[in-house]
Amino acid sequence: MFNPINLKSVLAAGLLAAVAGSPALAEKLRLGTEGAYPPFNYVEASGKVTGFDVEIGLELCKRIGVECEIVTQDWDGIIPGLVAGKYDFIIASMFITEERKKKVDFSDPYYLAAMTHVVPKGSDITSFTNASLSGKAIGVQSGTTQADYAEAMYPDADVRLYPSQDEVNLDMANGRLDLQVGDMLPMLDWTTKTNDGSCCALAGEPITDPEFVGDGVGIALRQEDDELREKLNAALKEIRADGTYQAINDKYFDIDVYTMK
Template identity: 65%
Template sequence: MKFKTTIAKGAAVAALLFAGAAQAQDNLRLGTEGAFPPFNFIDSSGELAGFDVDIGLALCAEMGRTCDLVAQDWDGIIPGLIANKYDFVIASMFITEERKKQVAFSDPYYLAAMSFVAAKDAGITDFSTEALSGMTFGAQSGTTQADFIQAVYPEADLRLYASQDDANLDMASGRLDLMVGDTIPLSDWTLKTDDGACCEIIGEPITDPEFVGDGVGIAIRQEDTELVEAINTALAAIIENGTYKEINDKYFDINVRTMKAE
């Protein structure tokens, strides 16, 4: 009888361990930056929030998975994914050939362009390499915006920042002649914030595929092919069932999948 009781207890423990392992496998870790409003930011309660976060959580719900949020500085966001700190990254990351060498990407979940920002009285109308040579540019470190400035304006004084907010601060303080960043966040900053009132978006949007890639995608480790497929299936589903539009309309006046008003 004692032997049978031991077996029964062992079976119960095994069942609990199996259930725990299954539950752990159902959990995913979503990595994002938390410093790129309105796409990802820390809200007034200290929680990660924004368009990227809401889309990521909607994808998790569609996949039937529980997701934990992980904040990561931009410079370390791809190394953190490769090091298994989280399972996928949704942080407004352009899909570029260079990044494809390190990670896999989902289908694009929105389109994006980059823009120049300058002080309202700057009077800059010529954006040629020669005209802007020697000017002081600002951009977030490790971004395609920084790559663009280095490639097109090699003689510029480029200052790199840990976050877009840090770059905005120096732009507002008059320490930069120009700044390059994603169009939508910079539009929000210049039109909807007090410190951004100093400045305006100038020139045409920068849409060169060499720098903006094939849109904005979700980064996944290259070996996690099943997760790539699952995320793509879930993305198509939330677009089809209207969840994507609800989230889009919470943050934007345009459809960011097409960059057009509806």
């Protein structure tokens, strides 16, 4: 005699067996970065995207138990790309500023930040005021806090905006600029470790005004992604505590960029 209860039991058991036998799909996130900001993020000749930002990001992915795909995006569109869902978080040396907080949320800082002036070696520029730089050609990457700073502080200068930091550096090395404003660590790396950067040197005091450098450098996330932000914050604390962060740091820098010491 047909027993509907037994049939339901058989179907339920078969469904459970099918689920149990199916391979679990790994959760995957997309990590957005610029890919044009060495030594923090850049593309090797092989096409691999790497750098301090990328290595830290991939380690954080590992600690929260997800696989991460690297997505590169030009700087001008990097926040719109996050908001539009092109990637799930940004780790690209982005200063945590009040203006950016209107559009995205941030993790805890994963390193501290300062900006600097860069001038050609032998330059007679020693003062960094609007009056002293009036008419001078100043290069900055567009859409950055460096651009905000140069335009606000030097309204009488010829502030020139470039799509990428590499293009600023190129014009600086070729003598087309009187100076530039950039993030201190990449500028230190460029002026001391590259052939074209040997043209130039850091000048003046570090620029640490919180209005422009914010609260450090953080991972940007969509404002609704609270759970992901908290997981990344916990993972960041973990890699700081167990020495993993320091090991990655030491591949790229002579100081601890988390403390700037």
